[in-house]
Amino acid sequence: MGYRKLLTKKMEFSASHRYWNPEWSEEKNREIFGKSAGPYGHGHNYCLELTVEGEVDPETGMIINLDDLKTIMKEVLEDFDHKHLNEDNARFKDLVPTTENIARVLWEIFEDRLEGSEKYRLYRVRLHETRDMYVDYWRDGQ
Amino acid sequence: MSEVVTFTKSYRFSAGHRLYIKGLSDEENFRIFDSCSNSAGHGHDYYLEVKVAGGIDSVTGRVISPEELDRAVTPVIEELDYKRLDIEVPYFRDRQPTGEHITEYIWNCLEPRIPCKLVHLRLSETESSYFEYFQEEECPYER
Numbered sequence: 001m002g003y004r005k006l007l008t009k010k011m012e013f014s015a016s017h018r019y020w021n022p023e024w025s026e027e028k029n030r031e032i033f034g035k036s037a038g039p040y041g042h043g044h045n046y047c048l049e050l051t052v053e054g055e056v057d058p059e060t061g062m063i064i065n066l067d068d069l070k071t072i073m074k075e076v077l078e079d080f081d082h083k084h085l086n087e088d089n090a091r092f093k094d095l096v097p098t099t100e101n102i103a104r105v106l107w108e109i110f111e112d113r114l115e116g117s118e119k120y121r122l123y124r125v126r127l128h129e130t131r132d133m134y135v136d137y138w139r140d141g142q
Numbered sequence: 143m144s145e146v147v148t149f150t151k152s153y154r155f156s157a158g159h160r161l162y163i164k165g166l167s168d169e170e171n172f173r174i175f176d177s178c179s180n181s182a183g184h185g186h187d188y189y190l191e192v193k194v195a196g197g198i199d200s201v202t203g204r205v206i207s208p209e210e211l212d213r214a215v216t217p218v219i220e221e222l223d224y225k226r227l228d229i230e231v232p233y234f235r236d237r238q239p240t241g242e243h244i245t246e247y248i249w250n251c252l253e254p255r256i257p258c259k260l261v262h263l264r265l266s267e268t269e270s271s272y273f274e275y276f277q278e279e280e281c282p283y284e285r
Contacts, residue, residue, distance in 0.1 A: 021201060032202060034209060096203030100147055104198065107145075124285050132152040133208060136193075138285055139145045 006123055007063045008051040011073045013081035016043040017097040020086070041084055046102075047128040048077070050110060054120025064120045072113050076106070099129040103137035111139075148261060148283050149205040150193040153215055155223040158185035159239035162228075183226055189266040190219070190248065195283045196258035206258050214255040218248060241265055241273035249275050 018041035019033035029037040054063040085097040091105045107125045128134040160183035161175040171179040196205045227239035237243045245265045253260050261283040266272040
């Protein structure tokens with residue numbers, strides 16, 4: 001029987017967003033998105049938990065070097081940290097930056113960044129929007 | 143390739159309970175339940191995590207709106223909050239008000255009220271203990 005080995009690294013970022021569908025009236029946006037439709041956006045301290053699955057290298061004892069993972073996460077999150085996602089991040093030009101959509105975008109970016117290794121693969125993106133709310137995202141059946 | 147998206151929101155409630163089997167003596171109850179069987183009961187601050195699954199709506203970008211989930215969950219929690227479970231909540235009159243039974247009760251109340259798929263409940267009774275409840279075939283949603 002095999003064992004599943006996972007490694008998770010957390011990183012925080014602070015970002016602003018606005019829930020707004022340009023095809024709807026102000027009234028409908030308010031009705032669907034509530035306070036999140038405010039004209040100037042608002043922010044959260046997001047906490048990303050990135051989980052990587054893989055084999056433990058017998059020499060290093062690691063699935064992936066945590067320092068390398070930290071570097072990749074920092075680079076990726078530069079486009080998110082202290083940004084207004086609707087305005088400053090092209091991925092959300094036509095996509096509402098809900099926690100669900102941010103998690104999906106992060107999956108796509110990190111899947112690309114971690115591609116090419118036979119030893120490990122992206123396993124799960126967990127994104128906390130507040131202490132009380134989080135979204136899990138993953139893709140199956142590669 | 144299929145994607146899995148779950149949304150989890152937490153709720154709090156405080157409730158009292160006493161674990162006690164009516165047909166047994168106080169000593170026997172104490173042997174089974176220890177201080178949880180103390181005669182006047184005691185309480186906890188419960189922390190409930192409700193996990194739902196579904197596709198990301200292409201228009202709203204959401205699985206469910208947090209407010210919609212609140213509307214489903216809050217009335218269920220209200221029935222328990224600041225109550226002495228084994229006395230004031232009928233479900234627990236003939237069941238021990240343990241974390242196991244509380245999660246089962248909450249699942250049964252919540253499932254028909256939630257507009258997407260309820261997949262997992264986690265109920266923390268203290269910092270060091272929690273209970274989980276889900277249908278076996280829904281395990282793929284917990285990763």
